[in-house]
Amino acid sequence: MKNYKLNSENLSYISERITVPQYDRTTIKTGIVHVGIGGFHRSHEAFYTDQLLEDPDNKDWGICGIALLDFDSRIYNTLNEQDGLYTLIVKELDGRHTNRIIGSIVEYLYAPENPIAVIEKMASPEVKIISLTITEGGYNYNEATKAFDFNNPLIQHDLEFPNAPKTIFGYITQALKLRQSRGLKGVTVQSCDNIQGNGHMTKTMVLSYVGKAEPGLVDWIESNVSFPNAMVDRITPATAPLDIVNLIKTDGVHDAWPVVCEPFKQWVIEDDFIAGRPAWETVGAQFVDNVEPYEKMKLSLLNAGHSVLGILGALIGYNTIDQSVSNPNIATFLHNYMDVEVTPTLGDLEGIDLGNYKTSLLERFGNINIKDQIDRICSESSAKFPIFILPTINAQLEDKGDITNAAFVVAAWAIYSLGKDEKGNTLIIKDAMQPVLSAKALESTKNPEAFLEIDAVFGSLKDSKPFVEAYTTAYNAILKHGVEQCVFDLNANI
Structure with missing residues (x-):
């Protein structure tokens, strides 16, 4: 030919x-x-x-x-x-x-x-x-x-x-x-x-x-x-x-x-x-006439879901998103995050079957032919977290809702920003704020809250006592037990 x-x-x-x-x-x-x-x-x-x-x-x-x-x-x-x-x-x-x-x-x-x-x-x-x-x-x-x-x-x-x-x-x-x-x-x-x-x-x-x-x-x-x-x-x-x-x-x-x-x-x-x-x-x-319900759903579920799978998968040592979601513990963690923490913040979504939408996301993430690279998904996380993850956290804090899994993902990101996965392999991190992220991640090994001091990313989140407590607990648990054991334990408590 x-x-x-x-x-x-x-x-x-x-x-x-x-x-x-x-x-x-x-x-x-x-x-x-x-x-x-x-x-x-x-x-x-x-x-x-x-x-x-x-x-x-x-x-x-x-x-x-x-x-x-x-x-x-x-x-x-x-x-x-x-x-x-x-x-x-x-x-x-x-x-x-x-x-x-x-x-x-x-x-x-x-x-x-x-x-x-x-x-x-x-x-x-x-x-x-x-x-x-x-x-x-x-x-x-x-x-x-x-x-x-x-x-x-x-x-x-x-x-x-x-x-x-x-x-x-x-x-x-x-x-x-x-x-x-x-x-x-x-x-x-x-x-x-x-x-x-x-x-x-x-x-x-x-x-x-x-x-x-x-x-x-x-x-x-x-x-x-x-x-x-x-x-x-x-x-x-x-x-x-x-x-x-x-x-x-x-x-x-x-x-x-x-x-x-x-x-x-x-x-x-x-x-x-x-x-x-x-x-x-x-x-x-x-x-x-009004895009807001659609975009809020998509950003909080699909885009946030990508970041969740990317950060957790990167620490475990995966290279692609389908590998991450194929891990049943990670998939269950993401499903629980979407159900327990994101869904209550979305309000009325007339004409949308939210259950089907969330199920379809897991299927799309698991498409083994796409092989979406985790380092691409995790790139520029400093711009993504304020848009994909933080609105859910802030809404749940305001309503005194659950932020356990979201805090866990932020803690995982802080550890990810140290630049090594749990096997000691170097992570490819592409982020305009990488020098700041790296410096604060290093500080966090002695004081986990230091990562939350990046105001351009987290705003005033460091002032929320419930979030800081959940984040610090997650940070210490990940360092001690690793991501997979931690998500297994979190899933068992739902």
Whole structure:
């Protein structure tokens, strides 16, 4: 079987083996600028949009992908060499792979190389939506102050050099300034990140920055820019070298960076698009008046569940999430955490069978074909815990509910931050706050409460006597007995 490099020229040959776009990509106009063209965007928004573009009435909704950061050069170069094309590999529960070439990214820009081009593209009259997957930590939010962090050196750079920004806030501000000065219509800024009230968060952070950088722009943004909330869901592990090799072996397609994902997908969006929007509902998205119940459920159960499995599994010595959830003690611990501590905080979820949803999560986590790497799930935990775990803790403390398992997970994270698993193997820890986490973790070996003094992560949690007691008890137990024995004991007490 002849191998073909993935690009526009070879698409007709590849179409004999894999589903490819049936639309003429040369006729597609860019209506969406997306910042953060990593795996999740390409398995989610770009996938929905690719399906939409098959209808000729939707040709105004192509995507321009923005590689924002210096280390994003690899994905930019890959897309550039492949004409924006990539393979989506859906790993089904029964082991089958469903492959599809995605063509919705019709333009791509590398921001560090040409920031003005990115600003101009965002300000283009044909662009109606600027969407974001910049990770939870990309919103520059300080958990302790509940405010925008102006001490961030990159933010200070953007304030001083507005035409050569390094953060999303600098880019959006300059683009909106151009739209205002040119008398253009406004735009929708749409977050696709795992943050409750992600639209509200985006608006608050953007206006905080604009208030200092371009205060005269604030009123125009209030009247001309919308920030819809949304809930996004599709497990998308990092692409492994074997995925690339297997694609060549099975289909003869050489794709330098395919995207791997599970079959499940969900996108619930607040219908607040000031400049118009694609009809994503025709390809499976759901538009609602209020996203909050859906996103709270997902963040507190799926995303938090991932962190629970990741941290506990890492300490035991597992490499993938399916290994962690296949441990019956860990699975039972997670089930109890979701039932006893999370569920009471979720309120009314009309139209949702919560029992089925929680059962489906354990099945999805256990998909042995996904092999989601634990070090990926545990990366940037300092940004994830305040969003996924702490709201449950704070709600339970307020209602005098149970926080035993949540406190155990926080204690496990403190021990994980020492950088070794229980067998003495070095852990791969990727976190913007790693120097602080490591220092506080070391202090915690003598005084466990020291880890809770990281105000940017925990806020005032260190002042809660019930939580500190549960956390300290868990910390000492893990060091003495190990994670697996501890979760066995906790499960027995439910």
